[in-house]
Amino acid sequence: MGLYNYIKDIVSGAWTIVLGYTVTVPELFRPIKTVQYPREKLTMDPAYRGHIELAMLPGKDGHLCVACGTCVRACPSGVIKVQGVKPDGAMGAKAGVKFLIDYSRCSLCGLCVDVCPMNALRHSMEYELAHYSRWDSVIDLIARYKAQQERG
Amino acid sequence: MSANIEPGLWNWLAYWLSPEILVAIVGLLVVIVLITVNSIGLIYAELKVAAHVQRRPGPMEVGWHGFLQPVMDAVKLLGKELVTATAVDKTLFIIAPAIVILPLLVSFIVIPFGEKLIIRDLNMGLLLIFSFSALNVVGILVGGWASHNKYSLLGSLRSVSQNVAYEIPILITVMSVVIMTHSLSMQGIIAAQSRIWFIVIQPLAAILYFVASTAETNRLPFDIPEAEGELIAGFHSEYSGMRFALFFLAEYTNMFIVAAVFATLFLGGWRGPILPGPIWFLIKVYALVFLVLVARWTFPRLRFDQLMTLAWKVLIPLALANLLVTALVIKLVQ
Numbered sequence: 001m002g003l004y005n006y007i008k009d010i011v012s013g014a015w016t017i018v019l020g021y022t023v024t025v026p027e028l029f030r031p032i033k034t035v036q037y038p039r040e041k042l043t044m045d046p047a048y049r050g051h052i053e054l055a056m057l058p059g060k061d062g063h064l065c066v067a068c069g070t071c072v073r074a075c076p077s078g079v080i081k082v083q084g085v086k087p088d089g090a091m092g093a094k095a096g097v098k099f100l101i102d103y104s105r106c107s108l109c110g111l112c113v114d115v116c117p118m119n120a121l122r123h124s125m126e127y128e129l130a131h132y133s134r135w136d137s138v139i140d141l142i143a144r145y146k147a148q149q150e151r152g
Numbered sequence: 153m154s155a156n157i158e159p160g161l162w163n164w165l166a167y168w169l170s171p172e173i174l175v176a177i178v179g180l181l182v183v184i185v186l187i188t189v190n191s192i193g194l195i196y197a198e199l200k201v202a203a204h205v206q207r208r209p210g211p212m213e214v215g216w217h218g219f220l221q222p223v224m225d226a227v228k229l230l231g232k233e234l235v236t237a238t239a240v241d242k243t244l245f246i247i248a249p250a251i252v253i254l255p256l257l258v259s260f261i262v263i264p265f266g267e268k269l270i271i272r273d274l275n276m277g278l279l280l281i282f283s284f285s286a287l288n289v290v291g292i293l294v295g296g297w298a299s300h301n302k303y304s305l306l307g308s309l310r311s312v313s314q315n316v317a318y319e320i321p322i323l324i325t326v327m328s329v330v331i332m333t334h335s336l337s338m339q340g341i342i343a344a345q346s347r348i349w350f351i352v353i354q355p356l357a358a359i360l361y362f363v364a365s366t367a368e369t370n371r372l373p374f375d376i377p378e379a380e381g382e383l384i385a386g387f388h389s390e391y392s393g394m395r396f397a398l399f400f401l402a403e404y405t406n407m408f409i410v411a412a413v414f415a416t417l418f419l420g421g422w423r424g425p426i427l428p429g430p431i432w433f434l435i436k437v438y439a440l441v442f443l444v445l446v447a448r449w450t451f452p453r454l455r456f457d458q459l460m461t462l463a464w465k466v467l468i469p470l471a472l473a474n475l476l477v478t479a480l481v482i483k484l485v486q
């Protein structure tokens with residue numbers, strides 16, 4: 001019985017050598033999963049929460065922000081600053097001309113996105129958020145919006 | 153005045169640069185270049201195989217697909233300081249890397265790259281390879297001992313016990329091939345395989361040799377002497393710069409030699425259709441090396457007692473049984 005088990009162990013052990021290679025060798029030829037980051041950019045998941053940005057309106061050149069200040073009041077960290085003007089001679093709503101956030105103190109809670117009555121805000125897909133100075137982390141959303149529009 | 157000196161100089165050179173010595177010098181240079189190129193290539197292969205098994209791209213930045221990465225590593229090691237700790241035994245510490253690498257140079261004398269491409273076909277070539285690759289262990293022991301470091305010492309002690317254990321099944325399996333060929337010369341063994349490769353006749357011996365030789369080269373899953381999790385880097389923990397690189401060079405050269413011996417013993421050496429002999433030989437050698445590289449990412453490291461159990465309770469009895477059966481069959485056929 002001892003000899004039988006001994007031989008059985010050796011045969012099954014030898015078989016695992018073959019099995020092991022059948023697992024790892026095919027793995028060698030399967031496509032690579034990692035991204036060569038600085039050379040390739042990531043595509044973020046739709047649920048990703050970057051800093052906020054002004055939502056793009058397809059086919060229009062303006063944004064929806066009316067500088068009502070709801071987001072400024074809602075922000076628990078107080079990082080949003082909005083300024084608006086009334087268009088010349090126009091009745092009714094103002095238009096936002098300045099929209100700054102200090103991303104270094106933003107906690108990404110998303111309350112501003114939730115409270116915005118115009119649905120003008122959304123989370124961006126931006127993930128390269130390292131900066132050299134803390135003033136670099138102050139993001140001008142209007143400028144960002146214009147740059148995005150130019151890129152189309 | 154120069155006219156007086158020159159004939160004497162030429163005579164002197166002609167006396168010393170006899171064809172044998174020239175062949176030896178050229179051979180040595182070729183072997184050194186071969187060792188370096190082989191090691192650099194294998195380091196690259198190792199990085200790439202490791203990466204692709206884990207579905208990473210591996211080195212990609214230096215040169216085309218990171219091809220120059222091992223070269224840059226070598227340059228970096230050349231530029232590093234040779235640290236010698238105060239407590240080490242200086243003489244032994246310095247000569248240990250040399251003891252590790254020099255015997256491997258000798259082994260290249262008898263490796264048959266082709267029908268004519270062999271430095272010297274000694275009639276006991278196989279014996280020469282095994283006796284000199286056994287010296288490798290002495291270097292590891294000396295290095296570990298001289299480092300005056302508990303991890304180095306433990307690593308080298310493990311290496312010695314492992315090598316002693318695995319030398320035996322290797323020699324016994326080789327013996328079962330040798331009693332078939334009646335020759336210890338590498339070319340003689342290849343000549344005996346002109347009709348059929350010995351891996352067909354001796355599959356068990358081939359597997360045993362493969363497993364035992366992987367252990368002999370301290371490769372994973374048998375890299376007990378340098379088990380990172382337990383012993384930092386084992387016997388070469390205290391080494392830096394080119395001294396460390398020599399240990400590395402020795403490991404990769406050892407892999408090449410072991411694979412070359414396997415190709416000679418079981419795969420018909422340089423024999424093969426269409427392509428010239430040396431290319432066949434290198435194809436066979438690097439196919440085997442590839443298997444060893446993949447083995448690193450396939451099998452978990454053995455515990456020390458499992459390692460010893462495998463050698464003494466499995467490999468040696470199987471090798472002995474294989475030798476016995478081979479001898480019996482040869483006797484009956486005669």
